[in-house]
Every structure is written in C-alpha cells, then in structure tokens.
Amino acid sequence: MPTDASVPPRVRASDELRQAALEQFATVGFAASSLQQIADHAGYSKSSVLYHYASKEALLEAAIGPSIDRLESLLGDFVAGGRSAAAQAVFIERFVDFLLGNRLAVHTFVNQGQSLRGLPVIERANTAIRGLADSICADDASLAEQMRFGVALAGATYTLVAGATFLDDDEQQFADADVRDALISVLSELLLTADGRPTR
Amino acid sequence: MPTDASVPPRVRASDELRQAALEQFATVGFAASSLQQIADHAGYSKSSVLYHYASKEALLEAAIGPSIDRLESLLGDFVAGGRSAAAQAVFIERFVDFLLGNRLAVHTFVNQGQSLRGLPVIERANTAIRGLADSICADDASLAEQMRFGVALAGATYTLVAGATFLDDDEQQFADADVRDALISVLSELLLTADGRPTR
DNA sequence: ACGGTAATTGACCGATCGGTCAGCTCCTGC
DNA sequence: GCAGGAGCTGACCGATCGGTCAATTACCGT
Numbered sequence: 187m188p189t190d191a192s193v194p195p196r197v198r199a200s201d202e203l204r205q206a207a208l209e210q211f212a213t214v215g216f217a218a219s220s221l222q223q224i225a226d227h228a229g230y231s232k233s234s235v236l237y238h239y240a241s242k243e244a245l246l247e248a249a250i251g252p253s254i255d256r257l258e259s260l261l262g263d264f265v266a267g268g269r270s271a272a273a274q275a276v277f278i279e280r281f282v283d284f285l286l287g288n289r290l291a292v293h294t295f296v297n298q299g300q301s302l303r304g305l306p307v308i309e310r311a312n313t314a315i316r317g318l319a320d321s322i323c324a325d326d327a328s329l330a331e332q333m334r335f336g337v338a339l340a341g342a343t344y345t346l347v348a349g350a351t352f353l354d355d356d357e358q359q360f361a362d363a364d365v366r367d368a369l370i371s372v373l374s375e376l377l378l379t380a381d382g383r384p385t386r
Numbered sequence: 387m388p389t390d391a392s393v394p395p396r397v398r399a400s401d402e403l404r405q406a407a408l409e410q411f412a413t414v415g416f417a418a419s420s421l422q423q424i425a426d427h428a429g430y431s432k433s434s435v436l437y438h439y440a441s442k443e444a445l446l447e448a449a450i451g452p453s454i455d456r457l458e459s460l461l462g463d464f465v466a467g468g469r470s471a472a473a474q475a476v477f478i479e480r481f482v483d484f485l486l487g488n489r490l491a492v493h494t495f496v497n498q499g500q501s502l503r504g505l506p507v508i509e510r511a512n513t514a515i516r517g518l519a520d521s522i523c524a525d526d527a528s529l530a531e532q533m534r535f536g537v538a539l540a541g542a543t544y545t546l547v548a549g550a551t552f553l554d555d556d557e558q559q560f561a562d563a564d565v566r567d568a569l570i571s572v573l574s575e576l577l578l579t580a581d582g583r584p585t586r
Numbered sequence: 587a588c589g590g591t592a593a594t595t596g597a598c599c600g601a602t603c604g605g606t607c608a609g610c611t612c613c614t615g616c
Numbered sequence: 617g618c619a620g621g622a623g624c625t626g627a628c629c630g631a632t633c634g635g636t637c638a639a640t641t642a643c644c645g646t
Contacts, residue, residue, distance in 0.1 A: 189610090215501040217418035221634065231595050232634090244636065288595080297497055301415040330568040333545065336573050341541025344532065368530040372537050376576070399623075421604065432604090433625050442604065 188373075200238040200248075202228045208249040212290040216246060216298055237259040247307040253291035254307070257314045260284055265321050271378055274383075277322075278373045283364065285346045285369075286362055293347040342369055400438040400448075402428045407435075410448040412490040416446060416498055446494075446509040453491035454507070457514045460484055465521050471578055477522075478573045485546045493547040521576065537577040542569055564577055 206228035210219040216372055225232045239245040264277045276340040285292055295311035302308040346369065406428035410419040421442055425432045439445040464477045485492055495502075502508040523535040532581035546569065 192625065194554055213436065215415060215417055215498070217415055218501060220632075233595055233636095234593075237595090240635095262391075298415070301413065301418060328629085330571050333565070333568040334572050334575075336545040337541030337569075337576075338537065339541075340544035341537030341539075344540035344544050345536040364529055365533070368528075368533040369537075371530050372534050375534075376537075422602085431625050433606095434623075435603065435623095437624065440605095482594075 190251065198346075199230065199234065203230060203235055203238055204245070204248050207245045208290050208294070211246060211249060212293045216242075216294070216302055221245075243305055243307075246305065250295050250311065251290040252308055253288040254311050254314055256284060256288065257311075257318070261314060261317055261321060265317075274322075274378055275374060279370055280375060282342070282366055282369050282373065285343060286366060289347050292343060295345065296343055334376055338373055342373055345369070397555040399430065399434065403430060403473060404445070404448050407445045408490050408494070411446060411449060411498075412493045415495070416442075416502055419562065421445075435569075439468055443505055443507075450495050450511065451507055453488040454495065454511045454514055456484060456488065457511075457518070461517055461521060465517075474578055475574060478577060479570055482542070482569050485543060485569075486562055486566060489547050492543060496547065497542055507581055534576055538573055542573055545569070555576065 199235065207219070207224045210224050210227060214300045221232045221235050224245070225235045228235075235245065238293060239248060260277075260280055263280075264273070267276075272351065294314070299308055299312050299315065303312070319339065321340070323332055344363070405426065407419070407424045410424050421432045421435050424445070425435045428435075435445065439448060460477075460480055462474065463480075464473070466570060467476075470565070480570045495508060496515070499508055499512050499515065503512070519539065522539070523532055
C-alpha cells in the first residue's frame with residue numbers, strides 16, 4: 187500500500203560500486219585502482235563488480251560519464267548563448283557550480299586525461315575540455331590573452347579539485363558557498379574582457 | 387692525450403634510463419609505467435634498469451629529485467629575500483623559468499602528488515609545494531586572496547605542463563620565450579598585490 | 587510448490603607486475 | 617696473461633592484475 191516508503195532507502199549495488207570506483211579513480215588513479223580494491227571498498231567481491239560492469243573501462247565510463255554529459259551541456263548552452271559580458275558571467279557561475287558538484291569526476295578526467303588517452307570516455311572528456319578552451323577564448327586573442335584563459339580554467343579546476351592535497355587543512359573547512367563566491371570573483375576578474383581592459 | 391675529446395659525447399646509461407623513466411612517468415603516470423616499458427624505450431633490458439636503480443621508486447627519485455631540489459632552493463631564496471613587490475616580481479620570473487626548465491618533472495609530481503602519497507620523494511615535493519603556497523600567500527589573506535594565489539600557481543603550472551593535452555596544436559609551436567613573457571605578465575597581474583588593489 | 591531470473595561469489599586463467607640471481611662479456615690494472 | 621670489477625642480460629620467482637565461468641543463493645510470478 188505505501189507507494190514507496192520501504193523501497194527508496196535501499197541503495198543499488200551498482201550505485202555503491204560506481205561511487206566506490208569514482209573515489210578510487212580520483213584518489214589513487216585509474217591505473218593504480220584494482221577491481222579488488224574497489225570491491226573491498228564497497229563491500230562486494232571482485233566478481234560482483236564485473237557482474238554489474240562489463241569491464242574496468244565500463245566502470246570508468248559509468249563513474250565519470252554523467253559528469254562529462256553535464257560539461258558538454260554547459261558548453262553547448264554557452265556556445266548557443268553568445269559571448270556578451272553578461273553571458274560570460276552566467277557561464278562562469280555555472281562552471282564553478284559544475285566544478286563544485288562534480289569534484290571527483292572532474293579531478294579524474296582532468297588529472298588523468300593525458301595518461302588515459304585512448305579510452306573513449308576520456309577522449310570525450312578531452313574533447314569537451316578542448317571545446318571549452320576554444321569557445322571561451324577568441325580565436326584572434328593574443329598569447330597573453332590565451333594564457334589568461336588557460337590559467338583561469340586550469341587554476342580554478344585544479345584549485346578546487348586537488349586543493350585537498352596542498353591547501354592548509356584549515357582551509358578545508360571553508361563552506362562551499364564561500365569558496366564558490368571567491369572563485370567566481372577571481373574568475374570574473376580574469377575572464378571578463380569586455381570591461382575595457384586591453385590585451386595586457 | 388686528448389683531455390676529454392672522445393669521452394664526453396658518450397652518454398651514460400643511467401642518464402638515458404633516468405630520462406626515459408621521466409618521460410614515461412610524466413606521460414602515462416608512475417603506476418602505469420612498467421620497468422619493461424622504460425627499459426624498451428631506452429633500449430636496455432629490464433634487468434639493466436634494476437642494475438642502475440635499486441627499485442622503481444629509486445628511479446622516480448632520480449628522475450624528479452633534482453627538480454624538487456631546485457624548487458626548494460627557489461623557495462628558500464624567496465623566503466629569505468622578503469616580500470616586497472620587487473622581490474615578488476623576481477620570484478615570479480624565476481618560478482616561470484623553473485616551470486619551463488622542469489616541465490616533465492613538475493608535471494609528474496604535481497599531477498601525481500596526491501595518488502603517490504607515501505613515497506618519500508613525493509612527500510618532499512608536496513611539502514615544497516605547500517611551502518610555496520604558504521610563503522607567497524599572507525596568513526591573514528582573505529579567502530578570495532588565497533584563491534587568487536591558488537589559481538595563479540596551479541593555473542600556471544597546469545597550463546605549461548599539461549597544456550600539450552588541451553591547447554591547440556598551433557599554440558604548441560609558440561616559442562618558449564613568448565610563453566615565458568605572457569605567463570609572467572598574467573602571474574604578475576594576479577599575484578602582485580602591492581599595487582594598491584584591495585581584497586577584491 | 588515450482589521454474590526462472592537477478593545477484594553474488596570463489597575458483598581459476600593467462601598475462602604482467604616489481605624484483606632476484608647467476609652468468610655472460612668487456613675493459614682495465616698489475 | 618690474467619684476476620677482477622663494471623655493465624648488462626635472460627631465466628626465474630611470487631604476487632597481483634583484469635577477466636571468465638560454473639555454482640549457489642534469494643526472490644519472483646504463476
């Protein structure tokens with residue numbers, strides 16, 4: 187009789203495994219993550235992992251694919267929406283929210299996008315990142331201009347995503363909302379070129 | 387009789403192996419680099435690798451240790467030299483030169499500093515990077531201020547070091563000198579706070 | 587009560603991993 | 617001429633890798 191009172195709390199094994207795999211991939215890397223470790227971490231056997239996911243590569247696809255979808259969607263909206271200062275500001279906000287909401291996945295395909303070349307899902311991620319850089323950076327921009335974009339995107343991503351490694355432990359406890367605001371302000375400062383700042 | 391006319395051109399096997407290992411570690415990652423691959427890439431056998439270097443970890447130490455030494459030295463000079471705007475400008479220049487001259491090693495210990503935790507040489511690198519962030523960033527800085535530093539350092543590092551993955555192939559051919567100038571100007575813009583810019 | 591399917595597991599496979607060891611070829615000092 | 621060390625290598629070791637497979641369990645509609 188209860189529509190869904192007893193069913194919803196149960197977590198699906200495939201979801202638990204996918205989450206455990208994502209954490210392993212992000213923290214120790216795809217190559218160094220064994221199916222055995224992932225299974226142990228999730229409380230299943232290695233065979234169960236391979237029952238739910240056809241291969242280690244399929245597990246990576248399931249772990250980071252959705253985040254790449256969101257990035258592609260974000261990128262598509264931006265390309266379609268023009269490059270006015272207002273549109274860029276909106277994009278920066280959405281991009282920071284994307285980073286905050288997909289830290290582990292972004293960490294995985296940004297940090298390992300080079301070493302894992304050849305895997306289809308990684309190629310998709312690299313293509314999206316490349317498109318991101320191309321679309322936000324005018325083709326005729328000077329080298330300094332391009333460098334500014336590169337530093338902003340890479341810096342924001344790396345700071346958020348790998349900050350756990352290098353920042354003070356104190357800073358770890360900053361609320362995401364504060365980090366979000368600070369990051370948006372720094373990115374705006376770097377990326378909004380419509381405010382009359384010349385090449386340099 | 388010739389003092390060193392015939393000897394110097396010969397390259398030492400240990401150097402060839404160290405260089406091949408560095409390239410493998412930077413491009414496919416430490417975990418995914420096998421001693422066999424490194425040996426093949428350098429034109430030796432796996433046994434030869436283990437003759438010159440006691441272990442895979444010792445090979446990593448030999449490959450990136452010297453670069454970490456230089457980073458520590460750079461950091462020590464900066465700490466001892468005060469934090470005037472002029473000193474910061476000099477530091478930025480030296481830091482960019484360090485990045486340009488140690489791309490592969492920096493790529494290795496920045497990108498894998500988290501996943502390879504526990505290896506002594508990696509701990510040393512992480513400590514140096516942490517010291518870099520602490521020393522260039524005032525303790526009482528606002529979150530936005532700290533974020534600016536984080537974005538600058540991480541962005542500069544990642545842009546230079548992993549840029550090959552995401553930047554246009556066209557940009558690959560920019561001369562190092564041009565990249566150096568552009569990067570120094572962007573970093574100066576972000577890091578030099580003595581020019582009267584307030585927190586935001 | 588029963589047939590079927592989804593879920594889970596341990597046993598097992600070939601390949602490859604980092605590392606050890608004995609032996610081989612040189613070159614050099616005596 | 618020869619002892620000896622440096623450089624280099626193939627054979628080999630136990631461990632672990634990703635992946636296959638058959639068997640077991642639990643739950644389902646009929």
